[in-house]
Amino acid sequence: MSPRRTRATALRVLRQLRHDPRTIVLLLAVPCVLQVLVRALFADSPSVFQSLGVPLLGLFPFVAMFIVTSITMLRERTSGTLERLLTTPLARGDLLVGYALAFALVAAAQATLVSALSFGLLGLESGHRPLSVIALAIANAVLGMALGLFASAFARTEFQAVQFMPAFVLPQILLCGLIVSRDEMAEWLRVISAVLPLTYAYDALARLASSDELTARFWADVAIVVGVTVVALVLGAATLRRRTP
């Protein structure tokens, strides 16, 4: 791997995005609009908004980066640019880390904007740790990106890639504890939820939102999120085969 090539790849991905201003606006505006909707929905029960608001801040980047990455990577495969790149000295790690850097930056912008809106205007309490919330949101974005990269290897068309969003992401959102607390789930659902990475991302965010001291459990959550990200990136690298049939 070379830092120069990694940086060039990150820059290239950001430039591609810059030529698509509508996607940038959607990436930044949609989570804000959704957060405003949630706030309005629970106007009469602010405590519900308090418990939903912070986890949602971290989930938006996760979902957005999953979709954006799986489509971008699929395009790279089908347009022939991936095959071309794999005949050059570019290492697969340069490509993957380049993508991760670019999308982490976008996620940072997204998370900062929604957080500023939520903590500033919508009256969400951050548990006095707004920066940690943003940092965790970025970690979630990179997790979504790594999973999206891996998932894209199994999609042949953009239609399939889009369908991976409900297939890979929705079950995780349903089972992570956001909608029904994990303690109240049937035993077999709890078992499934225990092997889904988003469960730990949600748990970490929920713990941040409460103003309690951060326990070892919080740091275990963070370690699992980071660990799964690394594993997904390594698996993603394994799907980038230089020689294809």
Next chain:
Amino acid sequence: MSAAISVRGLRVERGGREVLHAIDLDVEHGRVTGLLGPSGSGKTTLMRAVVGVQLVAGGSVVVLESNAGTPALRQRVGYQTQDPSVYGDLTVDENLQYFATVLGASRPRVTEVVGLVGLDGLERQLAGSLSGGEHARLSLATVLLNEPDVLVLDEPTVGLDPMLRRDLWGFFHELATGGTTLLVSSHVMDEADRCDDLVLLQEGRVLVSGTPEGLKRETGTVDLDAAFLSLIDAADGTP
């Protein structure tokens, strides 16, 4: 000195059937070798094997004395894919800048290759909005950036007008004079005369190879187009 590209007994399976059957081939240093053959004869597959992105079922492909696809070759072999492989949502200049960094080429070299393929003035246009021929030339430009020793070009002149084609072939020969080895595919038989050496593929086999003059002598024709057609017909068993 051994050949720049040396293929021995190469067999490739694609989609469950064998599409290259025991190919033997030598491409000499500093020459323009034309890879000709009907559509579906296996030109692209053979080129993919030479640049090391094709899974092969058997045989060997040696490029510049290393096995095809080894890391050391990635700096020395340039591959222009049949369909332009550039980013449609980046400008001409942004595409070239990215590939220049990946290939370790300098900034002035970017300006140089833009001139070489005649894309001056289009630097700020999105690659996706280029005409078919411009798109193909941008794809070619990305391959020229680091001046590789071996150039593998898959139908680089498709969709270009006669003047551009003449200029490009002239340019290929300049490169060859400078020591670059070129393997260029085409299914336009009239381009065969512009090559130093020729390889004619037919249904995954090498039908004939040699210099244009040699092939004309062998078949007793003055027209390579006619010579190839008669060779292919003879191989097909049709009169």
